[in-house]
Amino acid sequence: MSSQVTLEKITNLCKRRGLIFQSSELYGGFNGFWDYGPYGTAMRRAVEATWWDYMVEQRENVVGQDSTIICHPQVWKASGHVDQFADIMVDNKDSKKRYRIDNLLEQQSEEVLAKVAELMGSETDIGKLEAAFETKLQEGENIDSVLLDAKVIDPSTDKVGDWTPPRQFNLMMQTYVGPVFSEENKAYLRAETCQPIFVNFQTICNSTRQKLPFGIAQTGKAFRNEINPRNFTFRSREFNQMEMEFFCHSDDSMDWYNFWRDQRLAFYSDVLKFKPESMRTHDHDKLAHYAKAAMDIEFEFPFGWGELEGIHHRGTWDLSQHAEFSGQKQEYFDQARNEKYIPTVVETSVGLDRLMLALLCEAYDEDEAETAKDGKEVEGRVVMRFPAIIAPVQVAILPLSKKLAEGARELHAKLKPFFRSEYDEAQSIGKRYRRQDEIGTPFCLTFDFDSLEDNCVTVRERDSMSQERVAIDKLANYLMDKIRG
16 A cells, blocks of 8 residues: 555545445445445446456356345344344443444553453453453343543543443334234344355355355345444445355365365455455464354555455354254255364455455555646656556547547447456547546557557556557557566
8 A cells, every 4th residue: 555545545546436425425424435436336346246257157066146235034033133233332421422342442542451350350462452342241141330530521522521320222223014013013134245146155054055165156235234334445334345255165174274265365366366464363262162263354544454254164153053043954965074063154344445445555556657737847746556357447548639549449348348448538538548547547549640550559568657559450459468477
């Protein structure tokens, strides 16, 4: 990530170029919800397609599904979401502000944090403190006065708050199915895309005749009633997930866990071209009782390190829960082992919107480009250095003059079936280059008067700004080689 990037610059660029902007902006916006404009939609679809190709299309042991957003309510009862899927929150009676406990603690001084840790019998690490609050609430311990006794500051007032007792706030979004708004008709928008995969395991196993080990992948919307959505698309109330659940025998599960960990790291470095210093891994210290291992792949955003993807060893927990709540067996008969067992699951789960934000931050750069403007030799430019495979526009066709529009549009028509392309004839060629740089277009093709004679165009590369004359009949292969690497 460039040292010049800030979240403000990213949000401004996204609004200016129609990448991402707040939902319902006409009515003042809706916190925690984001709309994708033409360029943002093109890029997000490309990122999702790249993930799908890497995780499903290139493999014989992973298949896909697309489930409904609303499932039977018992799905979420079995998964634990109805009873346990909650954030810890507190309110300041004076300021009327509500905070998630980890967000509030992150904004305290070392002295205050140390006092909270002492009262909670924990270390000052925010994650461990949050876990301590969760444990004590579940065990019914009285921690009502901890924030008051530690003199925790309200960030909105810089004064010690009159804090309510910490309490858990369920993140499931509720709705109703049917004509009557009653408890019997209550349902939930899915909080994650993986649970329908577990519910459909037996059906997919039987219909595809897949043998273990194999995986089921899904992408799609998920919803969480976040207390405090923040940091642009990093924490939203509606978001897209890309998940894969890999079913295997418990004896082989740690080998598969390590395999998928390495595969996911390779995806970021080899396919999406993240720099090594932009990413790190973090193994979980505290594991769920059913898990053998869990780790996060983290990215350094302008606001600090944040989770991008989780790799989880989920054991047999999910299938066992659904077997218990549904009364239907979730066992698999392994002919090779002559054994019947509930499969162990290894999960990879990444948020598409967080990944989009990480790509925007990683790609953002400011440098200088040659110009003839106002007698200057160079001027500053903002350039998004997206990998060509996921750039919203891969190829821009720019006629040097509007008189050349016919030939340039014919070229555009030839390339459009193969690349995300754009035709642009408005303003000077220099301004068009800058515009394409800001949306991250890796290749600009200038159709000039010589093109009418030699059937060639000038290909300008975004990152090096080098220019090369290429024959029109060889352009498709030339660009394909460049984009596919």
